[in-house]
Amino acid sequence: MSRVMEAPPARPEVLREPVSSSAFGIVEKPLSAWERITNVGALRKVALLVILAVVWEVYARSLDNALLFPTFTATVAAFFKGLFGGDLFAKAITSLRVLLMGYAAGIACAALLTIVAITSRIGTDLLELLTSMFNPLPAIALLPLALIWFGLGAGSIVFVIIHSVLWAVALNTHSGFLSVSNTLRMVGRNYGLRGLPYVGRILIPAAFPSILTGLKIGWAFAWRTLIAAELVFGVSSGSGGLGWFIYENKNQLEIPNVFAGLFTVIVIGLLVENVIFRVVEARTVRKWGLQS
Amino acid sequence: MTTNARNAKDAAPHAPLLAVRGVTLQYKTKEHLVTATYRVDFDVHRSDRFILLGPSGCGKSTLLKAVGGYLKPIEGDIRLKGETVTRPGPDRMMVFQEFDQLLPWRTVKENVMFPLQASGRLQRKAAEEKALEYIAKVNLTPFADSFPHTLSGGMKQRVAIARGMAMEPDILLMDEPFAALDALTRRKMQDELLALWEGTRFTVLFVTHSIPEAIKVGSRILLLSPHPGQVKAELDSLPRDANGADVTALEQRIHAMLFADAVEEQRAPEVVS
Numbered sequence: 001m002s003r004v005m006e007a008p009p010a011r012p013e014v015l016r017e018p019v020s021s022s023a024f025g026i027v028e029k030p031l032s033a034w035e036r037i038t039n040v041g042a043l044r045k046v047a048l049l050v051i052l053a054v055v056w057e058v059y060a061r062s063l064d065n066a067l068l069f070p071t072f073t074a075t076v077a078a079f080f081k082g083l084f085g086g087d088l089f090a091k092a093i094t095s096l097r098v099l100l101m102g103y104a105a106g107i108a109c110a111a112l113l114t115i116v117a118i119t120s121r122i123g124t125d126l127l128e129l130l131t132s133m134f135n136p137l138p139a140i141a142l143l144p145l146a147l148i149w150f151g152l153g154a155g156s157i158v159f160v161i162i163h164s165v166l167w168a169v170a171l172n173t174h175s176g177f178l179s180v181s182n183t184l185r186m187v188g189r190n191y192g193l194r195g196l197p198y199v200g201r202i203l204i205p206a207a208f209p210s211i212l213t214g215l216k217i218g219w220a221f222a223w224r225t226l227i228a229a230e231l232v233f234g235v236s237s238g239s240g241g242l243g244w245f246i247y248e249n250k251n252q253l254e255i256p257n258v259f260a261g262l263f264t265v266i267v268i269g270l271l272v273e274n275v276i277f278r279v280v281e282a283r284t285v286r287k288w289g290l291q292s
Numbered sequence: 293m294t295t296n297a298r299n300a301k302d303a304a305p306h307a308p309l310l311a312v313r314g315v316t317l318q319y320k321t322k323e324h325l326v327t328a329t330y331r332v333d334f335d336v337h338r339s340d341r342f343i344l345l346g347p348s349g350c351g352k353s354t355l356l357k358a359v360g361g362y363l364k365p366i367e368g369d370i371r372l373k374g375e376t377v378t379r380p381g382p383d384r385m386m387v388f389q390e391f392d393q394l395l396p397w398r399t400v401k402e403n404v405m406f407p408l409q410a411s412g413r414l415q416r417k418a419a420e421e422k423a424l425e426y427i428a429k430v431n432l433t434p435f436a437d438s439f440p441h442t443l444s445g446g447m448k449q450r451v452a453i454a455r456g457m458a459m460e461p462d463i464l465l466m467d468e469p470f471a472a473l474d475a476l477t478r479r480k481m482q483d484e485l486l487a488l489w490e491g492t493r494f495t496v497l498f499v500t501h502s503i504p505e506a507i508k509v510g511s512r513i514l515l516l517s518p519h520p521g522q523v524k525a526e527l528d529s530l531p532r533d534a535n536g537a538d539v540t541a542l543e544q545r546i547h548a549m550l551f552a553d554a555v556e557e558q559r560a561p562e563v564v565s
Contacts, residue, residue, distance in 0.1 A: 183390045186362060189380040191407040201410065205397040288396040289441025 045274065070256040078256035079263050088245065092264055095226060095241030098154050102161025103222045107215070109162060110169035115199060117170075118177050131171050139164035139225040143232060157229045164225040165218040172217065176210025177203050209285050216277055220269075227265060307374070308335035309495055310359065310463055314368030316520075317354050328354035329521035331368065334514050336463065339493045343510035343529070345500060347550055351521030352499045356467050359497060360386050372462055382411040385456035389468040391448045394440040394455075400427060401436040404455045413459070426458040427451075429488060446477040453485070457494060464496045470505070482508055486532065503546050507539055508532075515549055524549055 037043055053072050060071040070078075082088030113130070116123035139160040146156035180203055188202035204211065230243025240248075242261050249257035285291040312335070317328040328351035336342045344352040357363045359370055361380040370377040372384065385407070387393075394403050404423035408414045414422060427436050430450040440448055449469055456464050470478045482505065489496070500506050506513050507529050515524040527546070530538055 181390070181392050183388050183393045184395065186360075186380070186386065186388070187393050187395070189362070190360065190382065190384075190386050191410045192381050193410055197410070201406075202395070205395070208397070284397065288439060290396050 042274070067253065067255050070259055074256045075259040075263055078254075078260040082257060082260050088260065088264060091240065091242050091245040091261075092268070095230065095243070096268070098157050098241060099161065099222055099226050101154070102158040102226070103165055103219065105158065106162040106165025106218060106222070107169055109166045110173060110214075110218075113166070113170045114173045114177065115196075117174050118199070118203070119195075124174075127170060127174055131167050134163065135167040135171065137163075139221070140228045143229055152233060157226060160229055161222045161225050164221040168217040168221055169211075169214040172210050172214025173207065176207030176214075179210065180206040205284075205288075208288075209291050212277070212281065212285065216273070219272060219277075223265065223269065309338050309340075309373060310336040310497070311371045312336075312355075312359070312368070313371075315355070315358065315365045315370060316367035317351060317358055317363060318366050319354065319363070327520040329516070332516070332521060332523055334523065334526060336495060336497055338495055340495055341489060341509060341511040341529075342495075342497050343500060343506040343513045344497065344516060345503065345506040345510075345513050345546070346516035346521060346524075347518050348501060349521075350516040350518040352501075352516055353467055355516075355521065356386075356465055356497065356499050359463075360384055360465050382407055382413075382459055383462045384465055385459045385461040387449070387452045387456050387464065387466045387469045389471050391445050391472060393452050394448055396440055399437050399439055400432060400443070400451050403440065403451055404458050407455065407459050411459070422458050423454075426454040429457070429491070430454045430484065444477075446473055446481060449473065449481060450484070453488070457488065457492070460494075462495065464494055466496060466498045468499055468501070471500070471502075478505075485509060503543050503550075504539075506546070507542055513546070515546060517550075 031039070057072040060069050060074075063069050066074065079088070113127055117127035118124070142160050142163055143156065146159045150156040150159055184202060184206050188198055193201060226241070227243040227246075230241045231247050233240075233244070242264055246258050246261035249255075249261065281291070313333055314331045315333075316330050319326055319328060332351075332355060334342075344355060346352050354363065358365055359372075359377065361377050361384065364378075377384075394400075395406065398406060401420070401423050404427060405416075405419040408419040408422060409416065413419075424433070424436065427433055430453060432447060432450055432454065435443060435447065440451070443451070453466075453469070456466075470481050473481060486509065488494075498509055500509070510529040513527045513529050515527065516522065517524045527542075530542060
């Protein structure tokens with residue numbers, strides 16, 4: 001018992017001078033070359049792509065059936081042949097033009113809808129209602145209707161692309177606006193900002209991570225819808241897009257060309273995601289510390 | 293007194309800069325209508341360091357938000373230079389408690405410049421000069437081109453203060469700006485704020501729940517009782533070079549007033565109208 005009652009011993013003060021850092025070797029050490037290489041995200045992804053290509057090549061060779069599954073090298077050869085000798089490049093441009101028209105129009109509609117939604121309560125209700133009604137509706141299911149309304153041409157495809165982009169972008173943008181911190185809202189209003197300047201200078205930058213996610217999802221949806229719609233018919237007679245290219249070559253049993261068409265879709269997807277969206281991210285949300 | 297007579301009085305040379313008259317504030321939660329303050333009166337004069345002090349639940353932050361124009365009083369009125377406050381505006385710059393009050397997509401310099409340009413007060417060049425001047429005042433010149441997420445909490449608050457001061461508002465509203473800082477940084481920031489005030493003599497309305505902070509930062513202290521907030525006292529603070537015994541005495545006096553409230557609170561049920 002007496003030990004519990006004992007006070008801690010009196011101890012003297014300890015005073016020390018910090019030692020100069022030159023006294024103990026390395027404080028900062030540069031990373032090794034290997035560490036620096038593996039720190040580059042692009043290189044890691046390229047390595048993964050190479051592995052996937054090798055797996056493809058090995059599997060296709062072991063299968064040895066060019067009609068079912070051509071090799072990677074055959075696909076790449078068909079890709080370059082189509083690009084420089086054939087009409088693959090023209091088809092890709094046709095597809096991209098329609099795609100960008102639909103994408104831009106879809107984003108414009110989404111912007112309009114979300115601005116209405118955040119400035120009024122009834123607008124919010126409208127957005128929620130429309131999104132829950134139309135978001136689950138596959139864009140391709142609207143194609144027969146679009147063909148009746150806009151005829152057999154780019155108009156129909158643009159219409160279904162707008163439908164596929166609009167809801168994803170509007171939903172993400174709106175939820176992004178709702179999650180902007182109350183402090184930032186008050187700061188914006190403190191500066192006397194209201195209406196559109198308030199949306200443009202406070203809400204949009206603050207909600208940019210969500211908006212960017214919406215744009216990415218919208219982009220992917222647009223591609224899917226475009227290719228699916230083009231598989232049904234060419235954009236206009238004689239100058240169809242990538243989907244039509246794939247469909248035509250399948251009919252002629254030019255399977256390496258079918259793969260080359262799919263490969264083009266994949267390459268464009270990779271470029272957009274890893275170059276365009278990556279640059280936008282690096283210049284915005286990463287630089288601002290909104291996303292790590 | 294008629295409204296006209298009051299207007300005439302407010303326009304007189306010794307009229308207060310900010311006049312809060314019989315202000316009752318209410319806000320709605322999901323289930324209750326809460327009365328935050330009840331008929332609060334006070335005057336803030338030019339170059340005052342006016343403190344709103346009280347325990348949590350006395351409506352001091354709500355009161356500050358009402359002065360900021362974010363909230364309408366259901367009774368009474370708030371006048372700045374004789375004009376009734378109706379909505380937020382850059383003549384009453386706010387410094388919030390939260391570190392996330394800086395715009396993450398702008399550098400320190402751009403954050404300070406933004407309100408100057410957004411309110412149309414200055415062109416880009418002039419705004420930049422003014423921003424750099426005030427960034428220098430808070431000793432952040434080396435960080436002018438940094439983004440907020442790279443700064444520490446104390447530095448972010450200093451940027452927010454520079455941003456508020458660069459606007460040269462009629463009154464600077466500070467909502468517990470140092471509450472989220474560690475004790476050492478907090479003391480340093482209090483000293484810096486006082487040094488800044490010595491230089492420019494701006495008017496500041498400062499909300500805090502810390503008695504020592506109120507005495508140190510303030511020149512005049514409004515004491516509020518909780519549930520709902522009502523004026524308990526309005527005292528002069530002590531000069532900076534006051535001796536320790538006087539400071540302790542004032543601290544204890546204020547503490548006794550707040551403590552009296554705590555006892556009262558147990559008897560009276562919460563006012564929900």
